[in-house]
Amino acid sequence: MKFQIPEISTSKTSHNLPPPMPTCTTRSCFFCILSETDPSVRRTKISQYFKQMPFREDQEHILVLSGLWKIAMTNPNDPEFPSLGIFTCMAKLITKGVSDRTWLLKHQNIYIPYYAAHIIGSYTMKKPKFAKTAVKSLVVQPLVELLQGKITWIEQRVAFRALGHIINHEATFEAIKNHEAEIIEAAINIASTCLNEVYDNFVGLKGSQRLEYHRNLLTRGLGGLELENRKAEEWASQLQCWSLYLLHCFACRKGSLTLRLICKKKQFLKDLCGMWGGLSNPSSPSGIGLLKTLCRTQMGRESIAELQEVIESFCNVARSSDERQHMAIESLLQLLRDPITRYKVIDKAAPVLADLVELRNTHEVGKKITKVLLQDYHKIKFFNLTLSKGQRAMRTIEELWDYKAERVKREKLMSGQEMREREALLRVLKKEGNKRFSSGEIEKAMKKYSEALDLCPLRLRKERIVLHSNRAQCHLLLKDAEGAISDATRALCLSSVVCPHSKSLWRRSQAYDMKGLAKESLMDCLAFIGTRFRSCKTKGFNFKIPYYAARFFNKQMNSTWPFDKAMRHRKHEELKGFMMGKNHVDFMNLRKKTRRKMKGLSYIVEEPIIRRRVLGI
Incomplete structure (x- = not known):
């Protein structure tokens, strides 16, 4: 059970940095011991101090620990301590x-568990030898107790960090494995609830309601409310990332209990899709990274294949600008390679992966996708086998076969005259499509672009990029988000990885927003702004983010705020309590007044349609 810790009065700088070396006559002063010039005497005194420290009542403990924390952070490879x-x-x-609450609330002792766990994590970060020493010193069990929430989330974060560094070394993994069940249960619980916990116990509170020692640890006593909130968001994200990292380390081991524990929790597997680590930590395995690891095992694949929400999330990330795009693609390919799970996911996965067959990168992802999708094409075609989920995937596979095999052969056999005639007709169709679009005949314009794409030679990449991008805009205007994402993705796969087609990025960002997928929309919006910036820099122009892009970016940043869900949940509960209470009539009157004020207000369109300017021509 968590301690309810009262406010503790403390100065803002008392725990931050080691104090200046005092002139002191106290024989037990740690900083005086550090100034000892005789190395053997110094070592003996330090060792004796560490032995006695846990049993002494000393108000200066926090000063010593903050000094040790700074030394450990600065010189984590120093073997002395x-x-x-x-x-x-x-x-x-x-x-x-953890065990003595009375002692914990004395003086400034509340800071001690945090700094102690942080020191352990810093020294075990790089050196396997130090990690082995830490394990022999029985640090694992106390860290697990912090992990289980015996104090607060602040201590959980540094406990996860310390255990994460210890488990990272092969020599100390077995020591952590002895506590596998406890750690996995705690990690699953924390990964799922930490954002709500940090919001409810810190971010959602007024400044005067927050624990003083939390505020001091977050800002080192130097920041105001804004800095506290920013650091709390960063630390909450780190807490979730470290919990996922521990799960990932266990899941990578064959025969691990972790697989059985995680795969039983269907809701947790669904929740993993939304655990993405934030923009500041691209190295985190994130929820997608853990799911990818699970997809490498038979048990994991079978569990994930049953969850349509997870498959849809893989599909969305696979067609986005997220740095973890390759993880989602690899996960889908793992599911499709397995004959047990192939036909459970192929109806959703095949159309999405077909959009990526021309993805241009160093890993030849397009070739891998083509090979996996067409691996049983002849078996299905000639033996009249049907897919368990319908015919959508079969149509996609047939189109892919025609595109990658038949069409390539046909174009190789064409004469130069036939190719020139095709290109001439292509230009006519494209011009006709632009004309229809300008006159507002969106469906007819889309039809012309489709006819032009059917005729366009595969080698004309730039023309195909424009046609796909223009057709994506048509899909957007017809409120067909899935069609817009598909065409924009195809255009982006054909364009350069270094400099992707900016209009396609913007259109796909809008399409994802239309589907309510704020994270994917945000990543495309960021990529769009980055492309515009590089373009202006190359041309020597001053870069300024367009108003519509800045406004759209703001919207997606608010929607992807880590505490957005927790905030909405609290407001919902407060509103529910308000409506059920004595003030229900007042609430209804307030709602009526608000509606009257809102009546007549117009909506602002994110990107106005201005004739040809919206086209990629």
């Missing part, structure tokens, strides 16, 4: 803080 018993000392201090 690890060899003199610092790990045993830190483990005992954490245990004392």
Whole structure:
């Protein structure tokens, strides 16, 4: 059960940095010990100090720990303190803080478990030798207790960090594995609830309601409310990332209990799709990364194939500008390679992957996708086998076969005259499509663009990019988000990886917004702004984000705010309580007044349609 910690009065700078070296006559002063010039005497005194520290009542403990924290952060490879018993000392201090609430609330002892866990994590970060020493010093059990929420989320974060560094070393993995069930249960729970927890217990509170020691740890006593909120968001994201990292480390091991524990929790597998680590931590395995790891196992594939929400999330990330796009593609390919799961996911996965067959990157993803989708094409075609999910995937596979095999052969056999005639007809159809679009005949324009694409030689990449992008705009105007995403993705796959087609990025961003997928929309919007910036820099122009893009970016940033769901849930609960209470009549009157004020207000269109300017011509 978590402690309810009262406010503790503390100065803003008392715990931040080690104090200046004082002139002191106290024989037990740690900073005086550090100034000892005789190395053997110094080592003996430090070792003795670490042994006695957990059993002494001293108001200066927090000063010593903050100094040790700074040393550990600055010189994590220095063997002096690890060899003199610092790990045993830190483990005992954490245990004392967890078990003795009276001691924890004395003086400034509330800071001690945080700094102790942080010191352990810093020293075990790079050196396997230090990690082995830490394990022998029995640090794992105290860290697991912090992990289980025995104090607050602040201590959970540094406990996850320390365990993450220890588990990263092969020599110490077995020691952590002995606590696998406890850690996995805690990690699953924290990954699912940490954002709500941080919001409810810190971000959603007024400044005066927040625990003072949380505020000091977050800002080192130097920041105001805005900095506190920004750091809390960063730390909450780190807490979720570290919990996913621990799960990922266990899941990578064959025969691990983790697979069975995770695969049983269907809701957690669905929730993983939304755990993306934020923009500041692209190296995190994130929810998609953990799902990819699960897809490498038979048990994981079978569990994931049953969850349509997860398959849809893979499809959305696969066709986005997210840096984890390759993880989603690889996960879908793993599911399609497995004969047990292939026909459970192919109806959703095949049309999405077909849009990516011309993806231009160094990993030859397009070739892998083509090979996997067409692996049983002849078997299905000649033996009249039907797909369990319908004929949509079969049509996609037939189109892909015609595109990658038959069409290539036909174009190779064409004479130069036939190719020139095709190109002439292509230009006519494109011009006719533009004319129809300008006159507002969107469906007819889309039909002309489709006819032009059917005629366009595969080698004319630029023409195909424009036609796909123009057709994506038609889909947008017809409120067909899926069609717009498909065509915009095809245009982007044909364009350069370094400099993608900016209009296609913008159109796909709008289409994802239309589907309510804020994260994917945000990533495309960021890529669009980046492309515009590079273009202006190349041409020597001053770059300024267009108003419509800035407004759209703002909207998606608000929608992807880590605490957005927690905030909406709290408002819903408050509103529900308000409506059920004595003020129900007042609430109804307020709602009527609000509606009257809103009446007559117009909506602002994100991107006005201005004739030819919206086309890629």
